[in-house]
Amino acid sequence: MTTDISVSFKDKNIVFYDGECGFCNHWVQWILEKDKKDKFLFSSLQSEFGQKFLNERNLPNQVFDTLYLWKPDSFYLTKYQAILEIASEIGGIFSLASIGKILPDAIGNQLYNLVSRNRKKLAANQCFLPSAEQRKKFID
Numbered sequence: 001m002t003t004d005i006s007v008s009f010k011d012k013n014i015v016f017y018d019g020e021c022g023f024c025n026h027w028v029q030w031i032l033e034k035d036k037k038d039k040f041l042f043s044s045l046q047s048e049f050g051q052k053f054l055n056e057r058n059l060p061n062q063v064f065d066t067l068y069l070w071k072p073d074s075f076y077l078t079k080y081q082a083i084l085e086i087a088s089e090i091g092g093i094f095s096l097a098s099i100g101k102i103l104p105d106a107i108g109n110q111l112y113n114l115v116s117r118n119r120k121k122l123a124a125n126q127c128f129l130p131s132a133e134q135r136k137k138f139i140d
Helices: 022-034 048-056 079-090 092-102 105-122
Strands: 013-017 040-044 068-071 075-078
Touching: 013 022, 013 048, 013 079, 022 040, 022 079, 040 048, 068 079, 075 079, 079 092, 079 105
Parallel strands: 013 040
Antiparallel strands: 013 068, 068 075
């Protein structure tokens, strides 16, 4: 039986990320700061909700080398495409990231994979403590 995310969170985009990665947590904080339209919720891939998302889609559930963006119309994007869509959803000047769509997916994903392989070197694990208001945006 699958959880119908589209019913539970029909107006929100859900970012699934590696909760044990300082680099990933940095970008979650960045999205939280920029999300003025309150479009995003977050779930670590290690959480019960994140594991259920992965298992229901037969996605890897132990190695977390990508992020997933689930959209309200019930599809998800990964890697480079997810980053471009997040920037587009945030809007404003970040909408300019959509110019990245001119790159073929294969090249964009190669760039994403390069960063992903080196992400632990790029940012030390930091203890992120969200505010009470921000905690409402996290799904366990």
